[in-house]
Amino acid sequence: MSAGRGVAGRRRAAVELAPQRGPQPAAAAGANAVLAAGRRFRNILTVLRFAAATGFADFGTMFTWRSWTIGWLSRVLCQVTFFALIGRLLGAPEAVRYLLIGNAVLIAVLESAFVVASTTWERRAGTLPLLIAAPTSPVLVFCGRSVQWIASGTASASVALFVLSPLFGVALPMPQALVAVPLIGLVSLSAYCLGLVLAGLVLRVMQLRNVVGNVTWMVIALLAGVQVPVTFWPAWVQAASAVLPARNGLAGIRALLDGDGVGAVCSAAGLEALVAVGWLAVAGLIFRHLAEQGRRDGSIEFVD
Amino acid sequence: MRHVHPISIRHLTRRFPPARKGGPERIALDRVSLDIHAGEVHGLLGPNGAGKTTLCKILSTVLLPTSGTATIYGFDVVTQARSVRPLIGLVFGGERGLYSRLTARQNLRYWAALYRVPRRQVTDRVETLLARLGLAERAHERVETWSRGMKQRLHLARGLIGDPKVMILDEPTAGMDPVAAREFRGLVRELRGEGRTLLITTHDMAEAEAVCDRVTLIDGGRLLRTEDPRTIGRWVSAHERVDAADVPEPILSNLESLPGVARVERLSRGAVRIHTSVEGATATVLRTLLDAGVTRVATTEPSLEEVYLHVVGNRGMRV
Amino acid sequence: MRVLLAAARLQLATFRRSPDDLMVLLTVPLFTPIFLVIAKHAGRLDLAPYAVLAPGIIAMLSMALNTSGEIIERDRWGGTFELTLATPARLPVIVLGRVATVTLASLLGIAESWLVAYLMFGIAVPVLHPGAFVLTLTATAIATAGTAVVFAAVFVWTRSARTFQNSLSYPLLLLGGALVPVALLPEPLHPISRAVYLSWAADLLRASLAPGPVSALWPRLGIVVGLGAVGYVIGFALLRWVIHRARTTGKVGYA
Numbered sequence: 001m002s003a004g005r006g007v008a009g010r011r012r013a014a015v016e017l018a019p020q021r022g023p024q025p026a027a028a029a030g031a032n033a034v035l036a037a038g039r040r041f042r043n044i045l046t047v048l049r050f051a052a053a054t055g056f057a058d059f060g061t062m063f064t065w066r067s068w069t070i071g072w073l074s075r076v077l078c079q080v081t082f083f084a085l086i087g088r089l090l091g092a093p094e095a096v097r098y099l100l101i102g103n104a105v106l107i108a109v110l111e112s113a114f115v116v117a118s119t120t121w122e123r124r125a126g127t128l129p130l131l132i133a134a135p136t137s138p139v140l141v142f143c144g145r146s147v148q149w150i151a152s153g154t155a156s157a158s159v160a161l162f163v164l165s166p167l168f169g170v171a172l173p174m175p176q177a178l179v180a181v182p183l184i185g186l187v188s189l190s191a192y193c194l195g196l197v198l199a200g201l202v203l204r205v206m207q208l209r210n211v212v213g214n215v216t217w218m219v220i221a222l223l224a225g226v227q228v229p230v231t232f233w234p235a236w237v238q239a240a241s242a243v244l245p246a247r248n249g250l251a252g253i254r255a256l257l258d259g260d261g262v263g264a265v266c267s268a269a270g271l272e273a274l275v276a277v278g279w280l281a282v283a284g285l286i287f288r289h290l291a292e293q294g295r296r297d298g299s300i301e302f303v304d
Numbered sequence: 305m306r307h308v309h310p311i312s313i314r315h316l317t318r319r320f321p322p323a324r325k326g327g328p329e330r331i332a333l334d335r336v337s338l339d340i341h342a343g344e345v346h347g348l349l350g351p352n353g354a355g356k357t358t359l360c361k362i363l364s365t366v367l368l369p370t371s372g373t374a375t376i377y378g379f380d381v382v383t384q385a386r387s388v389r390p391l392i393g394l395v396f397g398g399e400r401g402l403y404s405r406l407t408a409r410q411n412l413r414y415w416a417a418l419y420r421v422p423r424r425q426v427t428d429r430v431e432t433l434l435a436r437l438g439l440a441e442r443a444h445e446r447v448e449t450w451s452r453g454m455k456q457r458l459h460l461a462r463g464l465i466g467d468p469k470v471m472i473l474d475e476p477t478a479g480m481d482p483v484a485a486r487e488f489r490g491l492v493r494e495l496r497g498e499g500r501t502l503l504i505t506t507h508d509m510a511e512a513e514a515v516c517d518r519v520t521l522i523d524g525g526r527l528l529r530t531e532d533p534r535t536i537g538r539w540v541s542a543h544e545r546v547d548a549a550d551v552p553e554p555i556l557s558n559l560e561s562l563p564g565v566a567r568v569e570r571l572s573r574g575a576v577r578i579h580t581s582v583e584g585a586t587a588t589v590l591r592t593l594l595d596a597g598v599t600r601v602a603t604t605e606p607s608l609e610e611v612y613l614h615v616v617g618n619r620g621m622r623v
Numbered sequence: 624m625r626v627l628l629a630a631a632r633l634q635l636a637t638f639r640r641s642p643d644d645l646m647v648l649l650t651v652p653l654f655t656p657i658f659l660v661i662a663k664h665a666g667r668l669d670l671a672p673y674a675v676l677a678p679g680i681i682a683m684l685s686m687a688l689n690t691s692g693e694i695i696e697r698d699r700w701g702g703t704f705e706l707t708l709a710t711p712a713r714l715p716v717i718v719l720g721r722v723a724t725v726t727l728a729s730l731l732g733i734a735e736s737w738l739v740a741y742l743m744f745g746i747a748v749p750v751l752h753p754g755a756f757v758l759t760l761t762a763t764a765i766a767t768a769g770t771a772v773v774f775a776a777v778f779v780w781t782r783s784a785r786t787f788q789n790s791l792s793y794p795l796l797l798l799g800g801a802l803v804p805v806a807l808l809p810e811p812l813h814p815i816s817r818a819v820y821l822s823w824a825a826d827l828l829r830a831s832l833a834p835g836p837v838s839a840l841w842p843r844l845g846i847v848v849g850l851g852a853v854g855y856v857i858g859f860a861l862l863r864w865v866i867h868r869a870r871t872t873g874k875v876g877y878a
Contacts, residue, residue, distance in 0.1 A: 071790040074790055075789050082797050082803070085803040085808075089673070089804075089807060090661075090665045090667050218654070361705070402702075406637065413632075414630075419711060
């Protein structure tokens with residue numbers, strides 16, 4: 001910065017003054033409040049949209065269609081096959097069915113768990129202080145930032161389910177089995193919300209991001225009815241695992257594919273949605289707390 | 305006894321394939337020839353992309369030349385690379401080049417093993433280097449926690465671990481604050497005093513002038529000139545100049561018509577530079593100025609920076 | 624030899640402080656219960672040896688892919704690769720020292736798996752043929768190190784090493800019969816899986832845990848070591864090529 005620049009060289013911030021208004025009738029005040037809420041909501045959507053665009057752009061640099069299919073999808077298919085084959089080892093066709101469906105849905109959880117790692121990229125990019133200094137809540141950015149995993153996870157899990165089932169002789173009732181896709185999406189979403197919570201916690205200890213992500217999906221694999229029914233576990237474990245993503249959603253998917261009633265499927269989906277909202281709320285609190293803490297203890301770096 | 309230069313370069317050329325198909329080939333070094341004398345501190349000056357780092361890489365056997373030869377104490381860097389490597393200490397600037405999760409001590413011990421330092425001497429040498437470079441107190445900490453300046457000193461320690469006769473320092477003071485840079489220059493002088501030969505690439509004019517015995521200007525892969533930094537000014541103008549400030553206008557026109565004055569250059573803020581073209585003209589100019597009551601005067605020679613800017617900016621070489 | 628040890632020490636020091644590298648050892652105690660509960664729920668605890676062995680094999684392969692595989696690539700990012708080329712020491716020796724250290728560390732996964740099975744489920748899988756077991760583990764470690772050298776060289780070559788790392792793990796575990804013996808794979812895959820050293824090693828390890836004699840121990844060990852040796856040959860050739868490329872073009876890989 002040369003000393004010769006002077007005041008004239010500095011850009012002036014545009015300052016808008018709200019027009020002065022006199023007291024308003026109640027109805028007009030109410031209408032204004034609604035309009036303001038509407039504007040706020042649209043702003044939230046815009047922020048989410050842009051954050052998501054960043055996330056998808058990141059995804060685009062990691063994968064091309066070819067590398068996603070050859071690189072990622074092949075791994076997914078092999079992973080589900082690995083577990084489904086255990087059913088063959090056990091010599092039990094019901095086990096093959098159980099394991100195949102469970103592990104296919106698990107893929108959606110596994111990919112959503114990447115949010116723990118991808119959230120730290122925001123910190124790495126050094127944009128954190130900029131986000132905090134901006135008027136919009138950084139929580140929104142973090143929420144939207146990694147949604148590409150939901151899309152990718154839902155897609156790969158669905159492909160695994162529908163491609164491998166015929167190969168393993170697992171019969172799926174068509175066309176209602178296709179409803180599994182949005183249900184997988186729901187599972188992916190609720191796993192994403194849990195992932196956001198963990199991402200917030202891990203932001204301070206970035207080197208643990210991969211460990212936490214992996215442990216998360218593996219714990220869900222163990223306890224949420226993926227490999228064995230939840231009833232296998234003692235009561236206290238069952239109670240604790242009730243808040244885990246995929247537990248209800250997977251039950252709903254199994255109910256759907258086993259031809260159980262719509263009621264069973266819907267109530268399971270409803271519970272899964274509840275779990276998602278719950279974790280999302282916790283995530284919001286954690287990020288807010290993180291921002292406040294960071295401002296207090298100076299841990300928000302300009303250059304990391 | 306045949307005299308062998310520590311570094312001897314003949315018609316060294318390095319071409320890189322084009323970045324895109326059908327684009328031009330990049331010529332990083334173009335028939336560079338240079339001899340560096342024993343015990344000399346030799347500076348290599350040039351803008352980014354001039355070929356300095358490429359030359360360093362070739363001399364340290366990390367990169368092969370396209371054509372030409374380079375020898376270190378008579379050993380060819382291409383065909384006798386194994387004999388060259390123990391003789392060279394390589395020092396980079398910047399953050400990279402260290403195992404950041406390890407401590408300084410662990411880093412140095414590792415490189416000591418790679419440089420085949422005799423086992424019995426390793427501890428002694430590592431501790432001596434750490435002490436010499438002021439790193440001993442924090443040698444047990446992970447390098448990633450260190451400041452830029454300390455990392456730079458560790459780079460230097462690493463370069464010295466094999467007790468090399470020739471040291472190649474590539475932009476060693478990049479990003480250093482002035483105090484650290486000055487300490488570094490002191491170290492360089494010490495190393496020279498130990499009989500080592502140093503090749504330093506740099507942008508830092510003050511450093512080159514302060515430390516180097518000779519300086520080579522390089523641009524676009526071509527060697528422009530090699531010269532003592534103190535006399536390199538002659539390359540820009542053969543004679544002295546007189547700088548003066550607050551010179552009244554009428555005096556300036558007088559000066560222009562004085563015999564032996566080549567031209568009067570106006571600088572910023574009312575200062576002028578009077579270029580002379582004849583021996584002894586300086587005295588006349590000075591007298592004229594002093595008689596006119598101008599007291600802020602100085603006789604100067606072009607600095608390395610001016611030479612650099614003139615030459616690299618292709619603004620011609622002589623006044 | 625000295626360079627080998629120095630490289631091993633470097634690797635040990637680096638990886639002690641790297642959660643990503645140690646992560647594999649943290650996931651073993653989760654794989655073991657996953658496999659055991661499947662067996663237990665199906666009333667097939669006779670398959671417990673399979674369930675306890677598999678996480679150890681997964682650990683070895685994962686570390687070969689993720690840690691060993693990234694040795695050169697990390698050095699390249701960190702700026703130490705070129706410095707290494709300038710030293711009198713030879714890169715293949717350094718890589719070998721580092722890969723060997725990682726492989727030895729990954730053997731901890733096997734011990735961990737046994738411990739977790741005992742602590743969580745009270746299942747103590749007896750090693751019925753300890754001699755064969757130890758010999759097979761040794762051969763497997765040697766072969767894994769050889770394969771890891773190939774990974775290290777290849778991953779510095781390709782632009783998207785991470786995609787490869789992710790996409791090679793499960794296919795190799797499948798073809799290698801890490802949990803489910805290759806005999807249960809579809810017929811067409813059998814010849815391919817027989818080219819993977821892991822399939823022979825896993826079968827032998829399971830055999831050494833099973834009652835009844837271990838058939839054809841030495842020939843099978845020989846195949847494991849032989850296939851591993853192929854890994855070394857290819858790996859070192861690739862390393863020489865990487866060095867040559869670095870010195871002639873100034874670039875290390877296509878990245």
